[in-house]
Amino acid sequence: MNHTATARSWVEQANGHSDFPLQNLPLGIFSRPGEAQRCGVAIGDSILDLQAVLAAGLFEGEAKTAVEATVDATLNAYFALGRSARVALRQRLLELLGEHSEHQAALQAALYLASDCQMHLPAKVGDYTDFYVGIEHAKNVGKLFRPDNPLLPNYKYVPIGYHGRASTLRPSGTDVRRPKGQTLPAGQTEPSFGPCARLDFELELGIWIGQGNDIGQAIPIGDAAEHVAGYCLLNDWSARDIQAWEYQPLGPFLSKSFITTLSPWVVTAEALEPFRCAQPARPEGDPQPLSYLLDARDQANGALDIELEVLLITEGLREQGLPPHRLSLSNTLSMYWTVAQMVAHHSVNGCQLQAGDLFGSGTLSGAQPGSLGSLLEMTDGGKQAIELASGEVRKFLEDGDEIILRARCKRDGAVSIGFGECRGKVIAGN
Amino acid sequence: MNHTATARSWVEQANGHSDFPLQNLPLGIFSRPGEAQRCGVAIGDSILDLQAVLAAGLFEGEAKTAVEATVDATLNAYFALGRSARVALRQRLLELLGEHSEHQAALQAALYLASDCQMHLPAKVGDYTDFYVGIEHAKNVGKLFRPDNPLLPNYKYVPIGYHGRASTLRPSGTDVRRPKGQTLPAGQTEPSFGPCARLDFELELGIWIGQGNDIGQAIPIGDAAEHVAGYCLLNDWSARDIQAWEYQPLGPFLSKSFITTLSPWVVTAEALEPFRCAQPARPEGDPQPLSYLLDARDQANGALDIELEVLLITEGLREQGLPPHRLSLSNTLSMYWTVAQMVAHHSVNGCQLQAGDLFGSGTLSGAQPGSLGSLLEMTDGGKQAIELASGEVRKFLEDGDEIILRARCKRDGAVSIGFGECRGKVIAGN
Numbered sequence: 079m080n081h082t083a084t085a086r087s088w089v090e091q092a093n094g095h096s097d098f099p100l101q102n103l104p105l106g107i108f109s110r111p112g113e114a115q116r117c118g119v120a121i122g123d124s125i126l127d128l129q130a131v132l133a134a135g136l137f138e139g140e141a142k143t144a145v146e147a148t149v150d151a152t153l154n155a156y157f158a159l160g161r162s163a164r165v166a167l168r169q170r171l172l173e174l175l176g177e178h179s180e181h182q183a184a185l186q187a188a189l190y191l192a193s194d195c196q197m198h199l200p201a202k203v204g205d206y207t208d209f210y211v212g213i214e215h216a217k218n219v220g221k222l223f224r225p226d227n228p229l230l231p232n233y234k235y236v237p238i239g240y241h242g243r244a245s246t247l248r249p250s251g252t253d254v255r256r257p258k259g260q261t262l263p264a265g266q267t268e269p270s271f272g273p274c275a276r277l278d279f280e281l282e283l284g285i286w287i288g289q290g291n292d293i294g295q296a297i298p299i300g301d302a303a304e305h306v307a308g309y310c311l312l313n314d315w316s317a318r319d320i321q322a323w324e325y326q327p328l329g330p331f332l333s334k335s336f337i338t339t340l341s342p343w344v345v346t347a348e349a350l351e352p353f354r355c356a357q358p359a360r361p362e363g364d365p366q367p368l369s370y371l372l373d374a375r376d377q378a379n380g381a382l383d384i385e386l387e388v389l390l391i392t393e394g395l396r397e398q399g400l401p402p403h404r405l406s407l408s409n410t411l412s413m414y415w416t417v418a419q420m421v422a423h424h425s426v427n428g429c430q431l432q433a434g435d436l437f438g439s440g441t442l443s444g445a446q447p448g449s450l451g452s453l454l455e456m457t458d459g460g461k462q463a464i465e466l467a468s469g470e471v472r473k474f475l476e477d478g479d480e481i482i483l484r485a486r487c488k489r490d491g492a493v494s495i496g497f498g499e500c501r502g503k504v505i506a507g508n
Numbered sequence: 509m510n511h512t513a514t515a516r517s518w519v520e521q522a523n524g525h526s527d528f529p530l531q532n533l534p535l536g537i538f539s540r541p542g543e544a545q546r547c548g549v550a551i552g553d554s555i556l557d558l559q560a561v562l563a564a565g566l567f568e569g570e571a572k573t574a575v576e577a578t579v580d581a582t583l584n585a586y587f588a589l590g591r592s593a594r595v596a597l598r599q600r601l602l603e604l605l606g607e608h609s610e611h612q613a614a615l616q617a618a619l620y621l622a623s624d625c626q627m628h629l630p631a632k633v634g635d636y637t638d639f640y641v642g643i644e645h646a647k648n649v650g651k652l653f654r655p656d657n658p659l660l661p662n663y664k665y666v667p668i669g670y671h672g673r674a675s676t677l678r679p680s681g682t683d684v685r686r687p688k689g690q691t692l693p694a695g696q697t698e699p700s701f702g703p704c705a706r707l708d709f710e711l712e713l714g715i716w717i718g719q720g721n722d723i724g725q726a727i728p729i730g731d732a733a734e735h736v737a738g739y740c741l742l743n744d745w746s747a748r749d750i751q752a753w754e755y756q757p758l759g760p761f762l763s764k765s766f767i768t769t770l771s772p773w774v775v776t777a778e779a780l781e782p783f784r785c786a787q788p789a790r791p792e793g794d795p796q797p798l799s800y801l802l803d804a805r806d807q808a809n810g811a812l813d814i815e816l817e818v819l820l821i822t823e824g825l826r827e828q829g830l831p832p833h834r835l836s837l838s839n840t841l842s843m844y845w846t847v848a849q850m851v852a853h854h855s856v857n858g859c860q861l862q863a864g865d866l867f868g869s870g871t872l873s874g875a876q877p878g879s880l881g882s883l884l885e886m887t888d889g890g891k892q893a894i895e896l897a898s899g900e901v902r903k904f905l906e907d908g909d910e911i912i913l914r915a916r917c918k919r920d921g922a923v924s925i926g927f928g929e930c931r932g933k934v935i936a937g938n
Contacts, residue, residue: 204675205674235690244674245723260798320857329759333857369701426689427763428767429676508725
């Protein structure tokens with residue numbers, strides 16, 4: 079597909095600095111006002127309605143099967159078709175949306191401005207698993223609790239993860255209601271009940287599972303990448319005060335389950351191919367992965383080079399007409415485990431993965447200043463305030479604050495692609 | 509409904525020592541060989557096909573609505589209808605299956621021997637949450653890790669729970685494949701990979717959620733019981749060696765997610781009414797629940813008195829024609845929190861519960877000898893072997909071992925009801 083590296087679209091807005099050039103072609107579920115939800119592909123500032131293109135007779139073979147699978151306005155069945163159907167649909171969309179397309183007139187009628195549409199969750203998530211593969215985050219959080227021994231002994235052997243709440247996954251733009259819960263105030267021995275006072279975000283990569291496996295049948299590491307359909311951004315909103323009191327011994331629960339926000343576009347595994355790279359070398363002295371997690375191809379090309387950005391908008395910044403405050407610029411290269419290793423580990427006990435399952439990477443903090451993925455880390459556990467150009471200060475999020483996650487892939491010789499936004503605004507509890 | 513306390517059914521086998529007398533009427537999803545799955549009610553040794561009874565015109569009003577809601581062969585939509593529909597269906601089934609029924613001939617044609625049918629999961633579980641409300645279990649397990657301080661400081665304030673895996677919930681009778689995973693052998697500093705060597709069961713009560721709540725809207729404790737549709741038995745199979753190595757800091761993951769077995773019949777909240785009782789008094793010195801968990805009616809009548817039994821069958825016992833070995837006789841009165849408290853806590857942060865969500869109670873060990881809910885506890889962490897009449901000994905489960913959970917409610921003046929079996933046989937890993 080080398081010819082696609084520089085190809086342009088007849089949708090002019092896709093050819094500038096857009097998250098969605100011809101080389102991206104992410105799928106999502108959208109609706110126009112008063113109309114039903116359906117599957118579309120993002121191109122520049124627009125959305126192409128795939129059901130309308132199907133009705134116009136412009137798909138055949140595997141690409142047609144792929145679009146037909148989205149008839150229920152979820153991508154689950156499309157994910158289940160696997161890589162071959164994704165590739166076929168992508169190839170056909172490259173033709174249809176490329177500058178030499180013969181079908182511009184017909185397609186124009188199925189093209190809507192994204193700003194006129196609402197986005198929804200792309201799939202019905204069976205199970206959502208949150209990993210913890212951002213090693214800098216694990217060290218930073220560990221340091222707050224165990225200064226001399228931040229990483230637990232299992233971290234460099236086990237891609238640590240835990241089950242998250244699927245029912246409160248929401249698309250970008252959904253308000254984040256400040257949760258209530260039990261907390262143990264400093265110096266007290268008895269808990270109080272009330273609104274969370276240490277509300278935080280977590281910058282994560284979301285991973286959409288494609289073809290699943292049967293119960294009892296592990297997915298070998300060499301096959302694992304084939305089971306990933308695509309990617310999104312994920313904000314794992316966290317109530318730090320609730321978390322600190324509840325999480326022993328079984329892990330975080332209500333401190334996370336009030337909402338988790340996703341960017342709505344599924345950036346396919348194929349679109350990310352040019353941005354794969356070798357897994358960064360493990361530091362001297364770190365153990366090799368156990369054999370069920372070790373694959374030469376995965377080591378050579380299984381990591382992802384995606385730049386991640388976190389922006390904060392406050393009422394003060396808004397009122398003073400100031401730009402968003404950049405809280406962080408990070409990268410998926412901070413992942414200690416590859417996505418294939420996460421898939422192989424998750425299924426090694428026979429656990430069944432299903433099309434439309436979602437993984438979170440865990441918070442992706444970098445080792446450099448300005449690359450942290452949560453306020454907990456940036457403020458050293460709430461001790462150091464962040465100063466904004468508006469004169470406001472923040473240790474944790476206040477009502478009215480808005481967090482925007484963005485992601486962008488750049489590489490010499492490849493057209494840059496983005497993920498769109500993962501956005502959420504904090505509102506008062508009720 | 510006092511007249512139902514002694515009422516008999518024209519299905520004769522329901523009137524003896526059956527788990528499913530007229531007073532029970534649990535719903536489930538069954539199939540006959542080569543036929544589609546559909547909703548039925550257990551009565552004695554038989555299953556009444558509710559779709560067939562519907563087709564015969566024997567339901568009307570809310571009872572009809574309730575049965576119509578099961579047309580997709582899950583109970584999710586029926587659960588969503590709430591208590592009023594459950595009560596209407598129960599009332600009609602008491603008439604139809606009672607000894608004075610006018611419709612015996614028509615119903616006989618819709619009645620099948622349960623032994624000729626296969627049972628399936630009763631609902632499509634959106635999210636499965638496993639609690640930890642068995643305080644004796646929490647103490648026993650805590651003692652193995654922290655002899656001087658078995659209960660963590662949050663235990664008596666927080667109904668501890670965590671998210672479990674929904675995709676590997678399976679109905680009674682499904683084989684349990686021994687999982688593989690990472691473990692840290694005693695005395696080693698590096699983990700090994702291989703089959704679980706400390707495979708265990710956990711005796712739990714399963715709780716089916718009926719009507720849910722919107723995201724951001726907590727369910728008050730006074731309303732919480734109304735959101736419970738029914739109950740089952742749940743075996744939270746556990747790989748103790750995998751669990752010990754993986755569970756810090758985010759909780760159990762692959763040590764649990766290989767399979768979780770459910771008894772297939774949903775014993776309704778209404779059938780359990782006669783077996784509700786006052787929450788046992790908290791020991792002197794224990795704190796009162798925080799106000800969002802405290803309700804006078806719940807304290808007075810929110811606990812459940814259900815006898816729980818665990819049986820073990822081994823190849824040795826089978827070959828020698830010996831009866832199953834009773835491992836435990838326990839009771840749901842060992843729950844430190846009521847089911848209503850679990851519902852109120854789960855939603856207090858605004859987490860959305862949905863019809864067909866499932867809770868596990870956590871392991872229900874009693875304080876008395878012979879009432880423990882896991883082998884980990886019975887063998888003091890694998891140190892004391894259990895001797896069987898066959899001459900075999902067990903610390904953990906071996907391939908070929910079968911665990912059967914049973915439950916029975918008994919009370920003076922009430923007909924005893926049971927839950928049916930929750931059964932699973934361990935088979936070798938692959």
